Amino acid sequence: MLAYIIRRVLISIPVLIGSTILVFIMVKLSGDPLEGIKLRNPPPPPATIKLEEHRLGLDQSWPLQYWDWLKGLVLHGNFGQAVQPTENIGADIGSHLWVTVRLVFFSVLIALILAIITGVVSAIRQYSVTDYTATFFGFLFLSMPVFWFAVLLKEAGIWFNRSTGTKTFFTIGDKSPYLPSDTAWAHISDVAGHMVLPTIVLGLAGYAGWTRFTRASMLEVLNSDHVRLARAKGLRSRKVLIRHALRNALIPLTTVTALDIAALLGGAILTEQVFQWNGMGTLFVKALQQKDAHMMMGWLLVSATIVIVFNLIADILYGILDPRIRHA
Structure with missing residues (x-):
């Protein structure tokens, strides 16, 4: 029974990773998370937008963004940075x-x-x-x-x-x-x-x-x-x-x-x-x-x-x- 449970858990890991990859791609294709900031009137300084993009990892490629999220989750239990800087995703x-x-x-x-x-x-x-x-x-x-x-x-x-x-x-x-x-x-x-x-x-x-x-x-x-x-x-x-x-x-x-x-x-x-x-x-x-x-x-x-x-x-x-x- 113990071997069966361990095998089922190991099989579930690729399923979880695959589902998160699919959701990551779908959310990325849905639009820009900083759209609300960019459409403000008056618009924020370009430096502010650059800082937000760096904080969220948007200045990197999609594979690297996903890898950083997965690495932070596995090694540190960190779910990543939220769009709203005052929010903690894990909490x-x-x-x-x-x-x-x-x-x-x-x-x-x-x-x-x-x-x-x-x-x-x-x-x-x-x-x-x-x-x-x-x-x-x-x-x-x-x-x-x-x-x-x-x-x-x-x-x-x-x-x-x-x-x-x-x-x-x-x-x-x-x-x-x-x-x-x-x-x-x-x-x-x-x-x-x-x-x-x-x-x-x-x-x-x-x-x-x-x-x-x-x-x-x-x-x-x-x-x-x-x-x-x-x-x-x-x-x-x-x-x-x-x-x-x-x-x-x-x-x-x-x-x-x-x-x-x-x-x-x-x-x-x-x-x-x-x-x-x-x-x-x-x-x-x-x-x-x-x-x-x-x-x-x-x-x-x-x-x-x-x-x-x-x-x-x-x-x-x-x-x-x-x-x-x-x-x-």
């Missing part, structure tokens, strides 16, 4: 990443719990009212774009707050700028309150596809020979369902969940924009607007690493869910 990614990670984590957790429960119940009670109801809501949330659902839910929260004269749902920001008390519980409850609506949006977006996948996988396993044999041996229905059916049905769901993490990160960008969260989505949009190649490459490097790690975790879980699977 910005760290602070924004925590905001997005907690949103995606709880969204995935809620989506998996709902998908497994409804998928299993739908498979057991196939073609029943419960199955049709779960199917309807699954297709409903699957057909709704994430940004559209986020806007609807935000407007619903605003309408409810106005109708009741309360502040039940937080619709702006990932936390309140000012709190009546500075206790730990006040901060935790405030952050949790701001997470309710965005978590529902991302959670239901993931749940929609996963519940259909769980249902199909459970139906296939329930009709397999080893489940019929377990029932013929007189095992209890709950034991057959959990140990023999559900455990095997979770293997393909693990693959789909790991692969959909990338889609959820993309959905988090849109959701954060709707609810005005200061997460990785905001950082992504800011890097695009500023044509900041170093910030975009840092953003992609972190996002791609998360996707690779989740896929590695999925491969490891295969051996736990099914002992017959061995990683050579």
